[in-house]
Amino acid sequence: MLDPSQTPGFSPREVRTAAQARKIVEERQLTHVKVGLFDNDGVMRGKYMSRDKFFSALEHGFAFCDVVLGWDVKDQLYDNASYTGWHTGYPDAPVRILPHTCREIPFEDGMLLFLAEFDRQAEAVCPRGILRRVVERCREAGFEPFGALEYEFFLFDETPNSAREKGFRNLKPFTPDWFGYSVIRNSVHSELHRQILELGERMDFPIEGLHTETGPGVLEAAIAVDEVEAAGDKAALFKTFLKVLAQRNSLMATFMARWSGDYPGQSGHIHLSLRERDTGKSAFFDPEKPQGMSIVQRQFLAGQQRLMPELLALMAPTVNSYRRLVPGFWAPTGATWGVENRTAALRVIPGSDKSQRQEYRLGAADANPYLALAAALGSGLYGILQGWEPGDPVAGNAYALEQPDELALPRTLWESAQRLRASAAARELFGNSFVDHFAASREWEEREYRRHVTDWELERYFEII
CATH class of the missing domain: 3.10.20.70 (Glutamine synthetase, N-terminal domain)
Incomplete structure (x- = not known):
């Protein structure tokens, strides 16, 4: 060679x-x-x-x-x-x-x-194929979609063998304590941070930002924006090879939605924007409208909001996903939206022709990047094609609001799978074969969980009940 x-x-x-x-x-x-x-x-x-x-x-x-x-x-x-x-x-x-x-x-x-x-x-039923076909439909409608994902992940001073020997309990985090945006941490461990950044450059998932998050051993990486199909590849490769890099350093990385009840969950936020294919201009930005939101952006937002409960299984695909969707842990609990509001499920980010976009904050780190992007983009496109208008934005704490029934999110993976099965929009966007296959796979996942007795049940019921 x-x-x-x-x-x-x-x-x-x-x-x-x-x-x-x-x-x-x-x-x-x-x-x-x-x-x-x-x-x-x-x-x-x-x-x-x-x-x-x-x-x-x-x-x-x-x-x-x-x-x-x-x-x-x-x-x-x-x-x-x-x-x-x-x-x-x-x-x-x-x-x-x-x-x-x-x-x-x-x-x-x-x-x-x-x-x-x-x-x-x-x-x-191919996840990458699902995303590609949604992108093609978006282009047929006259738009070029752009996206970027940002991931939180925990690092542990463990190996696959040591974690199993411990039964995945009492694991040692890579760094101690809560210390978000720490310059001390990223300076002491600069060699590992540099390896992560260099990996992103070499494998073409360049990282725009890398910093410690709140919690022991947790980092957040923001991957650079690209056309949506390429953004899916970048995110999927980042998750795979970040784990490889960690293990080659005798560490372990997890993208579980929430690995411990003591710490916040791990997000996989999605930033999306559309540009007009014929002019190259932002389809989201209109300087004459409030917050710079064009009619197209409002319709896109409305589609994401209205279809969020129906497509939740693609964004929250594991039993563990629903451990994250609880109030007070930086994860949305209803299909809400707001302007620069991080308590809402959808965050509109005002800017310019170059930067006007919105963030799908419901996404978790455990989701398949291709399917999460397909859900976020497909639901927005559906809103444009239907000419929908969003509800009122949230001002203040979205967690404190009582959600209308139509905006309430499913509470379990099983419920999410049933909502996906019943969704006419999902079937139009992704096809009957995929909807039936993926819903069945999520029902299987839930049934596998119910077959197992947890430590919580043993500690709670074994002696006393």
Whole structure:
């Protein structure tokens, strides 16, 4: 393998076509490349592929066992899905390689990574495919969507083995105490912070801001804005390779929505804006309107607000997600909106033609980035197409307000799955196959939880009841 710094020709992020992908692999004299795709839960699944097979796959695609769309995060098989299961025999599904996603993996001696996407029938339930189709509909309506995600995550001075030996209890945080925006912490641990920033640059998910958050060992990273489909790739790769980097430093990172009842939950906030495709101008900014909000932005906001309860399963996809959605922990509890109000679920951020946007603050760190973006963008687009108007903005503490029934959010994953199943808007935006498949996967997740007896139940009932 050649030293990539000494290799002429394309850099990974210049690759756009199959021919260019082939050329960069040849230039680097790679015998294998890494190929990956993302499952229902946003977990990256993949493998090393020989050069010859990769070259063939660039032209003709390749096959990947569709079980990755039929099992949960612990590789347990859904018993309630119709797309795949024992009844289908878990066949191979066609997959296409996406040459423009080429990236170098910094700690693998010039190894290249390519993302892939399910094709043909499997595309109907492929998370990345869902987002791509929402983006295409947005473009057909005359808009180019832009987005960025910011994530909070906790770091622990643990390894996968030590965490399991402790039963995931009494884990040692990377740093102690509550110390948000700490210059002391990021200076003492500057080497790790620098590794995170450099990883983002090398793998093309550049980080605009990185700081400590409130809680022991917690950091927040804001990924730079991009076109929405690319923003999904950046967020999914950030979550995957931040965990890799942590473990290579004998640490562990978690993106659980809330890992402890003693600390706030972990968000995955989404910033979105639209630009007019024919003029390049912001579709959200109108200097003549209050707060600079154009009619399009108001309609987009109305769609997000009205559909939030129906699409919550895509934003809060785990049982643990609902531990975060409680008052007083910086997580919304109703489909509210406000101007520069961080207690609301939707925060309008006034600005200029360049910066006018809104933040979908309901999002949690545990969501699949592709599906979270699809829900946030798709619901906004639906509001535009329907010509909806939002309700009144919240001034002050949104947690203190009594929510109207139509804005109340589901309280459990099971309820969220039922709301998704019944949503006509979700079926129009994402298709019946996806809605049925993803709702079934969330029902499975809830049933798996109910099968287990928790420590809380044992401590509360074992002796006394």
